[in-house]
Amino acid sequence: MTSHVTLSRACKACNQLKVRCYSSSTDRDTCERCQHAGRECVPAGNRRRPRDRIAQLEAQVAGLAKALQRQRVSPQYPNATADDKSIYPNGKKAISPTEDDYAIQSTTGSKAVVFLDSHVSMAIQQQALDTYIQHLFPILPAFPLLDSNLETLHREAPVLLFSVITFAASYLLSTKARNQLIQEAMRIFALKLISKPSRRLELVWALLIAAFWFRAQPGISHVTVHQLVQLATGMAIDIGIGGTQIPITPGAGDSETCHPNSLGAQRASLACFLGASTISIGIRRHDANAQWTIHHDNCLANLSLVPSTEQTDRLFLHIVRGEKLCHQIATSLALCDPTYLWDFTSDEAQRIISKRRKDIDDWTAEICSDIDHKPLLFTRYSAIIYLNEPVLHTSTNKLTFGSPLRPEKMAESDFPSPIVTGKHVAALYALRDSCHAMLDLATESATTTFLATCPLPYVAKVFYALFILAKLYVSVTASGNTYGTILRPAELHLEQYFERINTLTASIEDLNPGSFNARIFTCHFALCDWFKGYVPNISRSRKDGLASAGNLDRLVGIDNVNMGARTSACGQSGPENEVLEWLALDNYHTWMNEIIPDDLSFA
Structure with a gap:
C-alpha cells in the first residue's frame, strides 16, 4: 500500500476544496491531486492561528x-x-x-x-x-x-x-x-x-x-390607558382571579395561579373592574370585562367583613360601590349602546331612574356616616349626571358624549327638542346643578393639589361635567330648541367656569408638569374657542335666553302652569314669562327633592 504523507502546508487547490493535501509518491513537493490533474501545485498562503474562542467568551462574560x-x-x-x-x-x-x-x-x-x-x-x-x-x-x-x-x-x-x-x-x-x-x-x-x-x-x-x-x-x-386596563384585566383572568364563571386560560409562558378567595386576589379583581368600568363609560364602548358579576359581589362582601380600622380600606370599598352605581346606570340606560335611544319619559325609564336615584342617596348616606367622603363626591356628581344625561340624547348624537371630548362633538345642530314635560324639567335642573357642584368642588383652592396628583378617573369626571354643561348650553340656545323655556343661558355660568378651569389647569401644570391630568384639562382651551365662536351665532331675537313664542306653545305637562299668562310673550322677558318660569320652577323643586337631597354640596 502506498504511504501518503500530508504536506505541512496545503496547496491552494486543496485549500479551496477543504480537503487534505497529500504529497505525490514521485515528487514530495507536489500534491497527489495536482499531479493527477496536471496542474502546478502552488502552496497556499500562511494561515492565522485560530483564536481561543472559549477564552474570548470568558473574557466577555467577565467584562x-x-x-x-x-x-x-x-x-x-x-x-x-x-x-x-x-x-x-x-x-x-x-x-x-x-x-x-x-x-x-x-x-x-x-x-x-x-x-x-x-x-x-x-x-x-x-x-x-x-x-x-x-x-x-x-x-x-x-x-x-x-x-x-x-x-x-x-x-x-x-x-x-x-x-x-x-x-x-x-x-x-x-x-x-x-x-x-x-x-x-x-x-x-x-x-x-x-x-x-x-x-x-x-x-x-x-x-x-x-x-x-x-x-x-x-x-x-x-x-393607551384603555389598552393597559385591558392587559391587566386579561392577566387577572389568566391567573385565576376572575371568578369561577371565567375559566383560567394561562396560555404559553410562565404564570402563577392565585387563589381566587385570597384577600389580594379579591382586591385585584375589584380594582380591575374599577378600571374597566371607568374606561368603558368614559369612551362609551361596551367592554365584556367591565361587567359586575356575582364574583364581584362576593369579593366586596368578603372584604367588608375583614376587621380594619384603616380609613383607606373602607374608602376603597366605597369607591368600588360608587363605580358599581355608575356601571348600573350606564347599563340600565344603555349609555354605551349608540344604536339604542332611550325613551326618557317612558314609565320604564322613570322607574329605573327613580330606583337608581334612591341607590345614589343610600350610598351617599352611607359614606357620610363612615369616612371623610369629599373625594367620593366626584363619583356622586358623575352618577347623577349619567342618570340624567339621556335628556340630551338624540338618535344620532349619543356617540358625541364619549371621550375624547372635543369641540367637534358639540353637535350644534343635533340636539333634542321634545314637547317639554315635568320629567324634562327635573332632568335639566339636575344636570345643571350636578355639573355646577362638580366644577365648584374641582376649582376650590384646597382641591388643586388633589387634582394635580390624583388618578385620571377623577380628572376625567371633572372635564366630563364641563363638557355636559356646554352641551346643555347648546340645548337651551340653539335655534329651534324647546329646553330654553326651562333654563336661561345665564343660569349655566359656562363662561365663568371656563375661566376657573383655566386657572386650575395652570396650577396643575406647575405642580405636576407634563402629567396627563394637565393634558386632559388643557382640552378646555379648544372648548373655550368653540364657545367664543358659537355665542355670536345665537339668535339675536332671544336676548335673555328664553324660547320664542312658537316654542312656548310646546311647553306642556307642568302642573298649574297658567298658559294664558304667555299671551303677550314674544321671546322676551316680562311679567308673563316670569309667571311661567316661577311656576315651572316650583314644579322643578318637587322633582328635585327626590333627585338631589340637601347634602349635595356638603363639605
Whole structure:
C-alpha cells in the first residue's frame, strides 16, 4: 500500500476544496491531486492561528459582570447634565444596560432593578415610595404594596416598584429620567406579556398603576390607558382571579395561579373592574370585562367583613360601590349602546331612574356616616349626571358624549327638542346643578393639589361635567330648541367656569408638569374657542335666553302652569314669562327633592 504523507502546508487547490493535501509518491513537493490533474501545485498562503474562542467568551462574560457591578455601586443618571447634578451631587456618568446585559440576567424583575438603579438614585426612589404611600395611595387605595421597605420591594416586587416610581410619583424625577423610565416600562410590559409571557399578580398591579397614573413621552407613540386596563384585566383572568364563571386560560409562558378567595386576589379583581368600568363609560364602548358579576359581589362582601380600622380600606370599598352605581346606570340606560335611544319619559325609564336615584342617596348616606367622603363626591356628581344625561340624547348624537371630548362633538345642530314635560324639567335642573357642584368642588383652592396628583378617573369626571354643561348650553340656545323655556343661558355660568378651569389647569401644570391630568384639562382651551365662536351665532331675537313664542306653545305637562299668562310673550322677558318660569320652577323643586337631597354640596 502506498504511504501518503500530508504536506505541512496545503496547496491552494486543496485549500479551496477543504480537503487534505497529500504529497505525490514521485515528487514530495507536489500534491497527489495536482499531479493527477496536471496542474502546478502552488502552496497556499500562511494561515492565522485560530483564536481561543472559549477564552474570548470568558473574557466577555467577565467584562459584563464588572459592568453590572459598577451599575449597582454607582446608581447615577447616564449622560448626567448640569441639572441632574442637583439631584446627584457626584454627577458621575453611569453605564446603561445593553442588550447583552439583559441577556445574562435571569428575570425581568432584575432588569427593572438594574435600569431603575442606573437612572434614579436610591434617595429619590425612597422619596417616590414615601410619596406614594403617604399621599397617592390614600387617594385611591386600590393598589397596596407588600412592604414599605425599598430593599424588600427591589427584591420581591421590582416591576411594581418600577411602575410606582415611573407613573404615580414620577413628578419627582427630571424630565429626562422620567421619559427614559416610561420607555423602559413599556418595554418591560411588552416583554412580560408578549415576548416572554409571565403572568403575576404583581404585574396586574403594575399595569393598573400605569393606567390610573398614566404618562407618556411627548411626541412618541404609546399604548393607551384603555389598552393597559385591558392587559391587566386579561392577566387577572389568566391567573385565576376572575371568578369561577371565567375559566383560567394561562396560555404559553410562565404564570402563577392565585387563589381566587385570597384577600389580594379579591382586591385585584375589584380594582380591575374599577378600571374597566371607568374606561368603558368614559369612551362609551361596551367592554365584556367591565361587567359586575356575582364574583364581584362576593369579593366586596368578603372584604367588608375583614376587621380594619384603616380609613383607606373602607374608602376603597366605597369607591368600588360608587363605580358599581355608575356601571348600573350606564347599563340600565344603555349609555354605551349608540344604536339604542332611550325613551326618557317612558314609565320604564322613570322607574329605573327613580330606583337608581334612591341607590345614589343610600350610598351617599352611607359614606357620610363612615369616612371623610369629599373625594367620593366626584363619583356622586358623575352618577347623577349619567342618570340624567339621556335628556340630551338624540338618535344620532349619543356617540358625541364619549371621550375624547372635543369641540367637534358639540353637535350644534343635533340636539333634542321634545314637547317639554315635568320629567324634562327635573332632568335639566339636575344636570345643571350636578355639573355646577362638580366644577365648584374641582376649582376650590384646597382641591388643586388633589387634582394635580390624583388618578385620571377623577380628572376625567371633572372635564366630563364641563363638557355636559356646554352641551346643555347648546340645548337651551340653539335655534329651534324647546329646553330654553326651562333654563336661561345665564343660569349655566359656562363662561365663568371656563375661566376657573383655566386657572386650575395652570396650577396643575406647575405642580405636576407634563402629567396627563394637565393634558386632559388643557382640552378646555379648544372648548373655550368653540364657545367664543358659537355665542355670536345665537339668535339675536332671544336676548335673555328664553324660547320664542312658537316654542312656548310646546311647553306642556307642568302642573298649574297658567298658559294664558304667555299671551303677550314674544321671546322676551316680562311679567308673563316670569309667571311661567316661577311656576315651572316650583314644579322643578318637587322633582328635585327626590333627585338631589340637601347634602349635595356638603363639605
